[in-house]
Amino acid sequence: MYQYDQYDQAMVDARVEEFRDQARRRMEGKLTEDQFKPLRLMNGLYLQLHAYMLRVAIPYGTLNGGQMEALADIADKYDRGYGHFTTRQNIQYNWIKLDDAADALADLAKVEMHAIQTSGNCIRNISSDHFAGAAADEVVDPRPYAELLRQWSSFHPEFTYLPRKFKIAVIASKKDRAAMRLHDIGIRILKNDAGEIGAQFYAGGGMGRTPMIAPLIRDFVPLDQLITYAEACLRVYNRYGRRDNKYKARIKILIHELGAAEYTRQVEEEFAHMLSVGVEPPREELARIAAYFVPPPFVSSEVETPDLSTTLEANGGQNSPFGLWVRRNTHRHKHDGYVSAVISLKPVGGIPGDATSDQMRLVAKLARDYSFDELRVMHTQNLVLPHVRIADLHTLWSELDAAGLGAPNMDTIEDIIACPGLDYCSLANARSIPLSQRISERFAANGRTGELGELKLKISGCINACGHHHAGHIGILGVDKKGTENFQLSLGGSEAEDVSLAKITGPGFDEDGVIAAVETVTDVYLGARRDGERFLDTYRRIGMEPFKEALYGG
Amino acid sequence: MKILTGNDLGSGAVTWWDGKGWSLFVDDAVDAGDEADEILAREVATRRVNVPYAIDASIDAGGHVRPAHIKDRVRALGPTVRRDLAVPTADKTGWDWVI
DSSP: OOOOOHHHHHHHHHHHHHHHHHHHHHHTTSSOHHHHHHHHHTTTEEEOSSSEEEEEOOGGGEEEHHHHHHHHHHHHHHSSSEEEEOTTSOEEEEEEOHHHHHHHHHHHHHTTOOOTTSSSSSBOOOEEOTTTTTBTTOSSOSHHHHHHHHHHHTTOGGGSSOSSOBOEEEEOSSSOSSOGGGSSEEEEEEEOTTSOEEEEEEESOBOTTSOBOOOEEEEEEEGGGHHHHHHHHHHHHHHHSOOSOGGGOSHHHHHHHHOHHHHHHHHHHHHHHHHHHTOSOOHHHHHHHHGGGOOOOOOOTTSOOOOHHHHHHHTTOTTSHHHHHHHHHEEEBSSTTEEEEEEOSOOTTSOTTEEEHHHHHHHHHHHHHHSTTEEEEOTTSOEEEEEEEGGGHHHHHHHHHHTTOOOOOTTSTTSOEEOOGGGTOTTOSSOSHHHHHHHHHHHHHHTOHHHHOSOOEEEESSTTOTTOGGGOSEEEEEEEETTEEEEEEEEOOBOSTTOBOOEEOSSOBOHHHHHHHHHHHHHHHHHHOOTTOOHHHHHHHHOSHHHHHHHHOO | OEEEEEEETTTOOEEEEOSSSEESOGGGOOOOGGGHHHHHHHHHHHTOEEEEEEEEEEEOTTSOEEESSHHHHHHHHOOTTOGGGSOOOSOTTGGGTTO
């Protein structure tokens, strides 16, 4: 994985000291909150309901064991012994003191991490496929390109004050595991008919109060023009994005109002101009970055090693707890004899994405022992050991299970995405976490999780949609109805390659009512599904009406 | 009644105007009445508290202060899903009125 050079380290260290001085001046009363707020937000420090919250960037969700241990130490030293992994592959701490914030940032800098650009109207943390570098179906490892984009976008003077925040995702397979088309810019690295690697650009997607799917802007951008094209996309947005209205300031609104064809025309014009100026970093820089992402020293496939079925047979078979975990929580690897293993942060009744410092340390150790010291954070608020030898799988699972991290529920109804909601977030209108806890308990108790198969349920506590409810096969949005929590149910969303936006079923429900409603819609699905259909497939075939009828009557 | 709340400058903890300063406990909150705006302006100027504001509240039969809005009730005690991290309170029925 990428390692800081002297410039990276110097920039991050300087930013820590700059913030230390700003925080000191705030504590001494020399800065007002209005003056200080934009400064702290540039360093990922929010003020939430109960305390300051620090959001730490985990570029494209990749980190190593030492970094995970540092995150655990920060949880113990400056917070309350836990952290929350987010839907942008980051981690948040909920109880940071202003006096401690600069020290926490200094500790992060020691392990090449920071909280820069995790807030504000700038280019945020670049996200990517959580199986990047390991997935059997990827064209190339997308992370060198994500890293190049990270370096280009970090402290970019032209894009520090964009009309609104800006999110970029990079993937390199047909399967979309990063909600790519629900980003301001989505990039898919692909191979063209001539066998050349390039980038497909989508722009103007997003969730929030006006969800939109990004249209295709450019089918193929040669890799030696990647940054130039991204810069052209940003320039047009920066010039014409709506700064007069916060709610219309995202690029999706600009592209919607201009039309994708006109936006593309303007981007192409800007692109042609910028090609003549020459802003693209030299190819040697991409090669330098790519050298950090060479595959780890896998055991050769010629060395005799047990395959998955032999390993399962030797450890209780397909239907054993281990077998279930393997079936649900492992992903096909590009190298024979290996898989990627998903560590669920969704125990039944648990808080999605939360991990204690002890759990983080254990995961760091497991990364060292079984995955070449590599880890990934998923946008679904779970963790990944990307390179696990099949021969080690049972031992790994035993250690995870003993620590309460062995829940076999990836992409099931128990693998719920939930934002922090009204339990922590100052923007929220309703609580998301208790709903997720009760729904996972309900389905674990009724034993239908397995029968339902792939069913992605996503909950947001407000219209900002951090819980990705627009992209849920089942989505739930919490709203404030005359001072009480109310929940809107929606169906039919997907963040994957079959991307779609969920539609609201009808009037909202109270907490008990929406849990019952989720059960009702799963009943409709089970009654109507054909062989091999997921919930989403059945919904798309039969439409909303049967679900509405079951929920609201004739 | 009108009570005043904000977040402590250093810790970010939720605080309540108790007539003399800022308390961590909602039960210490006092009715700011017609003086709410004046107190807020003064306290913002002294920079002892972050973004303070006035909210509606009532006193229940047991003498406990109850913020009117759900958001402030959650703020009063802490995350409902982590009661181990809650603000200590002598009010045994505390969690019953949050939601």
